[in-house]
């Protein structure tokens with residue numbers, strides 16, 4: 001059992017405004033305890049009353065200031081917890097802090113850069129790396145991802161549902177068994193055998209969380225998310241299984257409502273915007289008070305789920321995320337106070353071991369059989385039926401190994417079965433008789449030989465030497481044949497790999513054309529590149545994931561032309577587009593690096609092959625030389641062979657280093673692709689929301705939509721006059737004036753693409769003119785049809801055209 005208080009760490013979010021510096025300081029004492037001092041000058045003009053203290057000091061295990069990188073956060077905070085989980089203890093890391101203080105950034109990571117990945121992806125990477133290294137145990141890993149919003153649990157990984165809102169996800173409920181163990185009904189567990197599979201699950205859950213988020217439920221702010229890694233390990237042959245759970249928790253924002261106007265109990269109850277955080281605090285207070293017997297875990301779903309992590313069987317770590325800007329000081333102080341209380345909670349982590357029931361049954365069955373046999377012997381009820389073939393065979397094997405065992409203490413264990421004991425006696429008797437017969441024969445032969453001329457000693461030695469030499473030759477030749485057999489096996493595997501990869505490649509699409517993983521790329525034409533890459537973790541998973549994400553998000557993959565055009569413009573002007581483009585560039589670079597590494601791996605492989613051949617040749621020559629000169633071993637070390645061997649070692653270590661780099665690159669590529677997928681889904685989601693809003697507001701404002709006219713289908717001959725048509729250059733207006741109406745609407749539905757500074761310069765006049773001329777047009781001929789799809793296209797056209805015009809106006813200015 002490991003007794004440990006909850007470890008508390010603080011992380012300060014980088015401040016946008018540098019002048020905020022000087023309002024806090026971080027110190028480290030001789031016991032390496034870190035303390036954070038928050039200064040609140042009395043004349044603070046930020047509006048809240050501060051007539052008591054000017055300085056607040058809080059202790060933490062360690063405080064990470066604004067410039068702390070994600071890597072150090074993982075190394076110092078998460079790695080020790082991951083290590084204890086690998087050893088079989090439960091672990092929890094939770095982030096607590098006000099909205100926007102960096103909880104999600106710390107737990108999951110930033111959405112832009114690979115280097116920004118947070119504790120979850122890094123921990124997954126570390127865990128799978130360790131599992132790969134340890135072949136002494138059999139591990140299984142499962143993942144679950146739970147979101148708690150408004151006291152309801154939702155399964156973020158359910159494969160059967162396409163989430164478009166939170167309620168679409170399966171509801172998770174809590175069940176408690178008589179031993180007060182918590183079970184989560186409807187929370188799916190997914191096996192992940194590799195880091196990639198686990199990462200895919202993380203991104204799937206995050207995407208579901210984002211899709212299900214509505215403006216009322218700003219998911220990341222108002223809900224708690226618990227990503228859990230369930231790890232099981234067992235030594236081969238042992239019936240003991242160890243289970244450990246690692247919860248990585250991103251809590252809801254911890255803001256409190258303004259205290260003014262609320263008092264007494266009501267104040268306590270209403271302090272939190274999110275009530276379950278209030279219950280969390282109640283649990284923490286109860287746990288930190290010495291003689292409290294009742295801990296109110298059951299008050300909320302979150303405290304029930306995290307019951308073990310708080311004062312139970314778990315190694316728990318809290319990260320207090322702080323946004324130390326003047327306006328956030330009150331929240332930051334309350335986060336620190338919360339952390340100080342948490343630090344008083346003692347947990348007792350034990351190894352979660354249990355006996356595998358299946359193995360236990362087998363063990364007990366054997367014990368029963370043994371006991372029955374013993375009983376039969378003791379009561380004289382011997383079994384009389386003959387031993388079966390299999391039993392006899394097994395017995396013979398036991399006797400042979402008993403006889404061969406040089407240990408005088410060894411025993412022959414045949415169990416309490418008289419039939420077997422009798423069989424053994426028969427066997428020994430037969431052996432004894434045979435031995436006596438041979439002995440007699442030899443003694444008579446020796447007498448006969450003694451009469452003949454004795455063999456010369458010299459001749460005997462010569463024969464012995466010859467025998468030894470032949471033995472050596474045989475062992476060398478069998479070594480060589482082993483090498484040849486291995487080479488053959490490898491070649492066979494290589495061709496199978498190549499075949500397998502090329503089959504997969506045929507079915508794949510979606511990687512950049514110059515990707516080394518594409519069938520027609522120069523790299524892929526080389527079988528050995530394919531083979532080298534096929535040994536690296538499978539890159540194809542990316543594409544399965546991509547389509548899976550699309551399917552899961554329930555996003556419309558098909559858009560009408562108009563919507564598409566509007567989407568393109570929306571995308572182009574969206575802030576995230578820069579990130580997507582940047583990541584595309586990085587991805588391209590990584591692909592070419594992977595391609596180069598693949599080629600280098602192939603070169604190294606073929607060099608290794610050549611060197612091995614050369615060594616084998618050399619060896620054969622040496623053996624032949626030894627035979628011809630009648631030497632058992634060559635007298636001098638073979639320098640040439642040594643040189644070849646050291647070259648081989650060099651090439652092998654180069655191969656290993658390149659391979660490791662290729663593997664890391666593959667993980668990075670995976671991650672970047674997941675980030676891009678997520679960004680794309682987000683973009684599409686935002687577009688849908690914006691589109692729906694704008695279409696509604698246009699229809700509400702438009703007089704034409706208020707009249708019944710627009711509900712009538714347009715007469716066919718009128719359509720060319722009302723609608724804008726698409727030319728080979730793009731969209732163009734008809735000459736009837738309806739374009740102006742389009743423009744007018746477009747200006748209303750679209751945020752102006754012209755940056756505001758332009759309106760102040762000389763260029764603003766032409767734009768104003770354009771707008772004026774537009775606004776003078778009548779609104780009566782708005783070309784809406786009442787059919788939502790057609791109207792959508794019209795609106796898209798308006799937007800696209802408006803954007804082109806604005807661009808032109810910007811260009812000409």
Ligand SMILES: Nc1ncnc2c1ncn2[C@@H]1O[C@H](COP(=O)(O)OP(=O)(O)OP(=O)(O)O)[C@@H](O)[C@H]1O
Nearest residue numbers: 013014098099100101102103104105110220221253
């Ligand atoms: N240490 C950091 N370095 C760089 N950027 C950060 C850091 N911490 C937070 N950010 C950025 O600040 C913004 C808010 O952070 P984040 O979403 O993680 O806050 P949060 O506490 O999870 O908020 P919420 O309660 O709404 O979920 C994000 O854009 C994030 O990228």
